[in-house]
Each structure stands twice: as structure tokens, then as C-alpha cells.
Amino acid sequence: MFNYDWFHGTPFEQQQEEARRRCVLNRFPEQVPGVAESAEIIGFRKELQLRTLIYLRDGFSYEVKQIAQVGSKSHLVFECEPVDDQYKVGAFVVTVPFEEIVRVEVFAVHPSEKPDDLPQITGFRHPSDQPEPKHAEPKPPRHGR
DSSP: OOOHHHHHSHHHHHHHHHHHHHHHHHHOTTOOTTSOOOHHHHHHHHHOEEEEEEEETTSOEEEEEEEOOOSOSSEEEEEEOOOSGGGSSSOOEEEEEGGGEEEEEEEEEOGGGOOSSOOOOOTTOOGGGSOOOOOOOOOOOOOOO
């Protein structure tokens, strides 16, 4: 279960560092953990970009741009990385109860290796993108008594 301490304490930082570490090891498989890193590896690590995706119970997902430092400990408050152009001006701040968060993904990538096809963020679905509601088929009339 996610809570305030998970995001503002060491677990979130550990997940971010683990993503960085694994990205470095994928790029430099000969690197032995615990051994001093070369200047090339240190430079690569410094240039890594992190994306944090939060998935909610209702199927929506958001990319965290920056976690907000607010007084509430019952909700996660963060600035969201907008997907749609109309939200790319100003700042879009989202408040989510911790119990609605079902998964957190941290994606570490070097800018030179960034894929063209990035994960779909659904927190900004356009109404035309929503699935059509399914209507129940009418039940056949009942006969006799």
C-alpha cells in the first residue's frame, strides 16, 4: 500500500535509484556493482532522465512532473506532466488519495536511447477517447403465467 512516507521517504527514492542502477547495468553489463565507475558511466548516469507513472484504481494514469510539498498526508499532491497541448501551459496539480494508487512505475532512460513510443498516459483522456458505454440488450418479453 502506498502512503505519504512511501513517496516522501526512502522507498520512492530507492525505486528511482534502482531504475537508474538497472539502466546503467543494461548499458554497461561489464560494470561490477560496488566497483568504482568510470567517467563514462558516471556521465551516463548523470544524464539519465526519470519518468514516474502513477496508475489509479479507476484505470487512469498520470506522469509525475514534481511532487508538491503540501501539508496533507492523506493525499498525494503532484504537478502532472501534461500530455494534451491544452494543458501544456501553466501548471496542472493533481490530488490523489493514496488508497487509489495501485502501481508506481519509474522509467530511467538516457536521452540518446529514448524510445519514440513512450507509455500511454490516460489521466488526460479526451471525451472522444472514452469507450462507448455498453447498453444491455433488451430482455425478451416473458410469456404466460
